[in-house]
Amino acid sequence: MHDEQPPAAVEVRGLHVRFGPVVAVDGVDLVARAGAATALLGRNGAGKSTTMRVLAGVVPPTAGEVRVAGRDAVRDPLGVKRAVGYCPDVGGLVPRATPWEHLQLAARLRRLRDWEPGARDLLERFELGDVAHRVTSGFSHGMSRRLSVLLAAFHAPDVLLLDEPFDGVDPVGVEATMDVVADARSRGATVLLSTHLRELAVQACGEAVVLRGGSRVAVLDAAAMTGEEGARAYRSLLD
Numbered sequence: 001m002h003d004e005q006p007p008a009a010v011e012v013r014g015l016h017v018r019f020g021p022v023v024a025v026d027g028v029d030l031v032a033r034a035g036a037a038t039a040l041l042g043r044n045g046a047g048k049s050t051t052m053r054v055l056a057g058v059v060p061p062t063a064g065e066v067r068v069a070g071r072d073a074v075r076d077p078l079g080v081k082r083a084v085g086y087c088p089d090v091g092g093l094v095p096r097a098t099p100w101e102h103l104q105l106a107a108r109l110r111r112l113r114d115w116e117p118g119a120r121d122l123l124e125r126f127e128l129g130d131v132a133h134r135v136t137s138g139f140s141h142g143m144s145r146r147l148s149v150l151l152a153a154f155h156a157p158d159v160l161l162l163d164e165p166f167d168g169v170d171p172v173g174v175e176a177t178m179d180v181v182a183d184a185r186s187r188g189a190t191v192l193l194s195t196h197l198r199e200l201a202v203q204a205c206g207e208a209v210v211l212r213g214g215s216r217v218a219v220l221d222a223a224a225m226t227g228e229e230g231a232r233a234y235r236s237l238l239d
């Protein structure tokens with residue numbers, strides 16, 4: 001039979017992650033296809049960031065199968081790191097470097113050519129053009145978040161991983177992030193986005209995976225989470 005669905009860029013089966021005695025992820029399955037955006041939702045400590053770190057190739061799975069952009073996260077974590085654009089939930093910026101220096105470094109590491117016009121455009125879209133040559137140590141939380149999203153998207157990765165991209169971000173930053181998600185989808189990339197903000201998740205993503213205590217408790221169409229009824233349905237999944 002002919003498979004009409006776009007290829008799966010992210011395939012996770014039976015993912016477990018332990019940190020000593022702590023079970024952070026306890027048997028998560030996840031499939032995300034080319035051109036799709038999926039929200040990861042759940043309460044504090046549900047396992048969202050740990051799942052994202054595994055998908056980014058920065059935390060190894062304790063057990064399970066994880067393929068990202070055709071690479072195996074256990075056997076080829078470096079290949080996974082190269083294929084994704086990852087905005088971590090915290091950190092990731094060099095305090096003594098400017099946004100432009102971050103972009104220069106990323107371009108050099110990834111051997112990008114003619115990257116400057118695209119970089120300038122992104123800086124303008126995220127309203128970071130005026131501070132492009134200021135060190136990031138003085139940045140506000142929201143400015144740092146905006147720069148982290150911008151850097152994740154900069155090299156047009158096959159898989160874009162945004163962990164809490166809206167946290168503390170103003171409406172301009174939210175809009176720029178929505179644009180980056182839409183652009184990624186339209187060029188056939190896959191987006192995973194973790195957030196506590198249900199309404200923004202619904203706006204950005206077609207589907208939501210709800211985690212609780214390290215396990216997947218639901219996969220929902222974003223449409224099923226809209227309005228008051230959607231809010232109630234979502235809330236009932238959290239506890």
Ligand SMILES: Nc1ncnc2c1ncn2[C@@H]1O[C@H](COP(=O)(O)OP(=O)(O)OP(=O)(O)O)[C@@H](O)[C@H]1O
Nearest residue numbers: 019022023024042043044045046047048049050051
């Ligand atoms: N490096 C670590 N060492 C020990 N425990 C960890 C580590 N990282 C995560 N955990 C634990 O794993 C569990 C899941 O954490 P995780 O950060 O993945 O949750 P989250 O859903 O992203 O939460 P939040 O919404 O608060 O960001 C928590 O109990 C957390 O304390």
